[in-house]
Amino acid sequence: AQSVTQLDSQVPVFEEAPVELRCNYSSSVSVYLFWYVQYPNQGLQLLLKYLSGSTLVKGINGFEAEFNKSQTSFHLRKPSVHISDTAEYFCAVTRPAGTYKYIFGTGTRLKVLA
């Protein structure tokens, strides 16, 4: 079975500073990895996903993530955050085949300070 751990429940950061949101996964088989963002009172929106190929994945809104198989990590980064990036961020894992069941982490609340 797969699992996901998001190590930080809250991350405060000043506007225009860089940020990294951490995600570690556990799986005995190969996995697909995702980052979703949830703005207040909205559903989740895909930021980026890793399926195969290049381990550095670029997504929307200037976010990127790096798949590190040896450390079983998929950390999300942005070099310069904006106030509008304030939201909840979820890491998720699924298997390439089978039921495609997403396992979500508990989320990291990013708060961008002026």
Add this chain to the structure above:
Amino acid sequence: EAGVAQSPRYKIIEKRQSVAFWCNPISGHATLYWYQQILGQGPKLLIQFQNNGVVDDSQLPKDRFSAERLKGVDSTLKIQPAKLEDSAVYLCASSLGRTGGDTQYFGPGTRLTVL
């Protein structure tokens, strides 16, 4: 392209009452998911449909929760009777359903408060 639609957006009921949520997925999406998101937690899959059939309902409390997807399109999720611990946001999502890498598209959710 229209997104995933859900209704109602908010619902307040008393414990032991029943409630139903409706979801209309993106046109052409074969897979439909219902998630429960309790405050401060990540979404938890309740049930997954592939067209008309149930693929996974291992985390659905079947003594009180039920779901159906008629004609492989719209879906309803019902709770009867509701308990206090059912207070949560119920998210519906859909995907093309070809592989596990397909993006899931989420609706805005229904916020349920059980008093």
